Amino acid sequence: MSGSKTIAPEATDHTVAKPGWFSPERILEYSMLGVLIVLIIAATAIYPGFLEPGNLQIVLTQYAPLGVVAVGMTLVIIAGGFDLSVGAIFATAATIAAALSTEIGVTPAIFLALSAGVVLGAINAFGVTVLKVNPFITTLGTSSLYSGGVLFFTNSTAFSDTNEDFQWLGTGTLLGIPITILVLVLTFAVGVLALNFTSFGRSIYAIGGSREAARLSGIHVNLIQGSTYVISGFLAALAGVLTASQQGAGQGSMGASVALDAIAIVVIGGTSLVGGEGKLWRTAVGLSVLAILDNIFYSLAVDSNAQLIVKGAIVILAVAADQLVKRRQR
Template sequence: MKTTDEAPRLAGGSPGVPAPSPGARWRALVAPLGQQLAPFTIVFVICVVLWILTPHFLTTSNILGNLVQMSSLAIIAVGATMVIVAAGIDLSVSTVVGLAGVVSTVSIVEYGTGVPLGLLAGVAAGGLVGLVNGLLVSKLGLPAFITTLGTLSVCGGAALLITDGKAVYGLPDGFKWLGNGTVLGIPVPIVLMLVVAFAGHFLLSRTTLGRAAYAIGGNPETARLSGINVAAILIALYVISGLLAGLAGILEASRVVSGQPTAGTNYNLNAIAAAVIGGASLFGGEGRIVGAVVGAMILQLIGNGSNLLNISTFWQSVIVGVVVILAVLYDQIRHRRARKAT
């Protein structure tokens, strides 16, 4: 008589446990790849459709214009993705853009700090807001949604108070280089976007900070028990998000060569949308910087295609909203299937 230990084993499996079917093994291999390639597929389809519908799409000026216009959103989306990976959210980034822009321009025009220090002041203002968000969320345990919604309002009001609700003009010619200059023929905003994307990818995929962010997003209590300083990591992630929003703010101010206190409207929604469309999960523990940049590109292509096809800006908002809902719905369905599988 055969004992339990002598029972047949399949492919190194446990006794009595049937090996997965070829179809199941194939789905397990293909599903993650399909999820990663989905945003790129969407970009390809949109480009083909626009190429067919309008001859003005595949022109050098239009392609460069799209990349320049999406640069600020992509930079913010990198920070948003890092926060979302750790199961957080930052809704304050849109008004941080305006605040950073006016802090930078007011520093230069009214206090004579010079362009370099003025730019640093704007970025630092964003980092300070991120630090406040991180401390409130990690140290006081406040919900990230409510906390960043509060700082969204505070930053918007602060930008209006600093400027008395008026745009800041009279900036030196050197200020506009960041938003309108070139490096080796490549517009500076595109260069900054690529640098931020590579740096964000490296931080999230190759450093202890990134590994800790994924662990916290997967299960914060388990991460804490494994020795991760959850509070410190969350603070660092929110500071990074604030710094990148500040960078986008001075970039926007440089592009229009003025400080606009209301700049950055809807960047919070669009940054989160770009992250989710690019594969980040609002449940935490999932997300890639490349996906966030591609998500920003999808949103930019929707706007550009609508303009080229003379579609109303009202419909553009509807289209973006539908895309966001579908992305979140897909994320929900995927997680329900994963829970059922376990």
């Protein structure tokens, strides 16, 4: 038998190198931070007092309720879901709080309003996880159901409440800091801790990445994903109560743009709509971009229709950048 040479197969390395900090992927990934810096510079140039603590406090107070809604929306989207009903839940809770605070007391009224948010969020969770209806269709339907319900039962009545105890939540301060800002910061802080340092947060990412793989790994998929809708409902209700307290009134027609604004904030921040990816600091960036942009529009007296065009273009560009990053990574 003649001698033969064994040829060793060539070594292959299947490890995908992470993109460098100045690679196109990284630049696109953190592009909204650059946009935020540009907007801050532009706002300061247009309105020299923009960075003064008093003005920043006003901006944060105004956008705090929307930021609270966006935290819940971020959790839902990371888990692979979608929630179009937050605006209706927002309005329902605002109406309940304003209508009942003078009748049964401020604390019981707020408790009922927040409880309504939990129940309505649980209905969304049931539709998505048990009935297996597409999240977009489920929450589109429940949004109409909730809005119609509160308008029907209140006969489209606006309920005003000048009770100082009720208005304190939206206009009062604690240690010199507005309550609404404290609520916003606390909501983000709890969300960050839950997503980054708990098994619950890791499960949310796993479900958004691959629902079937998450199930096979022992994660209670329906329970975890359903809980994101409950949290979203609770936070939307909390935002509604804050806004009703700020305005001293609640009505079923409130919050018409809340869902789309919250989704815009999450998308502008860079959280992927396909699920499995996202960070709450990105949502904070998205909130800041939207708030500063509105502040600039107000300072320049930009027509409201033009504002919608600019916001829509930014959302499309943000989604396009996200898709481009994913294509380059693949």
